[in-house]
Amino acid sequence: MTPQAPARAYRRLSVEERRSQLLDAALGLFARRAPEEVSLDDVAEAAGVSRPLVYRYFPGGKQQLYEAALRSAAEELERCFHEPAEGPLTQRLARALDRYLAFVDEHDTGFSALLQGGSVVETSRTTAIVDRVRRAAAERVLSHLGVAEPGPRLRMTVRTWISSVEAASLIWLDEGKEPSADELRDWLVEQFMACLVTTAGRDPQTARVVRGALAVERAEGAVGGLVRRVVPLIEDAGHLW
Amino acid sequence: MTPQAPARAYRRLSVEERRSQLLDAALGLFARRAPEEVSLDDVAEAAGVSRPLVYRYFPGGKQQLYEAALRSAAEELERCFHEPAEGPLTQRLARALDRYLAFVDEHDTGFSALLQGGSVVETSRTTAIVDRVRRAAAERVLSHLGVAEPGPRLRMTVRTWISSVEAASLIWLDEGKEPSADELRDWLVEQFMACLVTTAGRDPQTARVVRGALAVERAEGAVGGLVRRVVPLIEDAGHLW
Incomplete structure (x- = not known):
């Protein structure tokens, strides 16, 4: 044989x-x-x-092999969010997302199958592995925000953004990888900053994080561009001020 | 017997x-x-x-009963987003979310089990049912935006927000239903508006939608409050302008 x-x-x-x-x-x-x-x-x-x-x-046969392969993929995904704590937040997130989207691109069908469930070998253990990746990614992002003890509103903001990244990746695969990975990355970074600033409006801890993060952003960077594009739209709605 | x-x-x-x-x-x-x-x-x-x-x-026994119960729950969830096309967008979304969160509150364990997968009766059919609810909810939201033919960026924005709503609901259950459903609803509405405005910065179709939506919002409403809380934060980062 x-x-x-x-x-x-x-x-x-x-x-x-x-x-x-x-x-x-x-x-x-x-x-x-x-x-x-x-x-x-x-x-x-x-x-x-x-x-x-x-x-x-x-x-253990296929189930064991699948779980081991999944854990190996999970470790690779977790490593995507490892990034030196230097420079503007948006640049760090952009680099993490570049790695994440490259993984999604390379493992497209497997990535969809894993996250959309419905597989015959799907078990609560595989769900637990996927959930661990989500939590690890959220922890990494929180550490980039420089917060040792994030409150519930900040945690909720980061965790829902992680799920948006996941959902956007699945939609991206669904739509034949359109728009480009670079555009998707920029959009996801901007969405994160917008969600963070929105939460900051009600949560003092998040407001401190936002002030610290904006202080090191650059005018020609992601947040500068976003501010310049978005503020005119809001200024036009003068009746809301 | x-x-x-x-x-x-x-x-x-x-x-x-x-x-x-x-x-x-x-x-x-x-x-x-x-x-x-x-x-x-x-x-x-x-x-x-x-x-x-x-x-x-x-x-068909338990599998058939589970799927039928699931479909019945799916129909109830889909109905949450049925809302007359009248008044400010944020008020319509708030009413839809009130119904959605009441459903989540009532069916808590079942809702988690369904969305987190890992059930022994989980099949690709149940996944398809859940996915249909997501798509139906996105269609409803798009119809409230008054867009007949949404482009990819607007669709991506709405669909990722739907997944945020789902993720936030699971986190909410996970954290013992803290903060209150009302606070979670307001936060989700604000997050949607922030994501929409952010996408509008790069997408002309979304910019038209945002201008239309902001025109009928009220100063004392959700967007007015958000603008007044958030703009000072951005104004403080003058180096980005």
Whole structure:
């Protein structure tokens, strides 16, 4: 059953390398097809190994492999939001979103299948993994805001924005990746700043965060452009002042 | 097995009434517990009928009953966004959100279980039902904006806001229904207006919608308050102008 070359390759790879190779192959397949359309034979073929070898590493079969691939994807997604705490907030968010959208672009079908559920191997554990990514992303954003103990309004703002990013990504895939990833990134950054400023209108903690963030933004940056485009619209509605 | 009273009740109810009674009982149970913790016996007991009677109406068993209950909940959720096209946009959205949040409040556990997935009876069909509610809600909001043919940026704005409403509802349940539903409603309305105005900065169609919407808002209304609270924050960041 096992062809010569993969058997040789098997002897050369360490346990960790082999595991990682199988996860990569699985992730590649889950990225292009819904989980229920991927078999262990497909994974074995994609990795150039035998089916029994896949079972040796993942005795729980497809469910275990799917969850491990999912955790590996989750770790990659979590890393998207790792960003040095330097420079204007909007630039940090833009760089994080560049990585996030590149991941969405690369894993499009798998990303949709994962987030939209409806897979036969969907379980509360996979939901928990996805939820952990959301929470980790929210924590990262909050840390970029420089807040050690975020109150409920600030947390709500950040967490709902994370879900907007997710929803926008799914819509983006749904619409054939239109507009460009760069435009989507800029729009998401602007939406975040708008939501943050709106919450600041009612929440003193968020207002402090906004003042601090705006102080280091640049006139030629994302917020400067947004202010110059949006303020005239509001000024026209003079009866509201 | 069947007690006397329910059997009498059975003769009195029409097929439609009986079906509706069973759905109400099922919805009540699914609202308080995760679907996998509800049995057909529970539904029969809650409706005061025999298990075979439940099977007569729902021969597909629990899966069919769950989907029917879900569709019934979906129709109720869709109706939340039915609202006469009169008065300021923010007032219409506030009334729709009042109904939506009342539904979330009433069906809390079932609402979470449904949207967070991870149920054993979760299938692509239930996902499709939930997705239909999202799309219907977005259509309703777009119709309140008075746009017959919304472009991609306006649609993206409305659809991501719908997902924010959903995410905020789940967070609200997660945090023991804090802050109050009224405060959450006002915050969601303000977030929508902020997101809309932000998109308007780059999209001429959305800018027209915003001008039209702001023209009928009142100084003492939601947008007036938001403008008065938020503009000072932006004015303080004079280096961005």
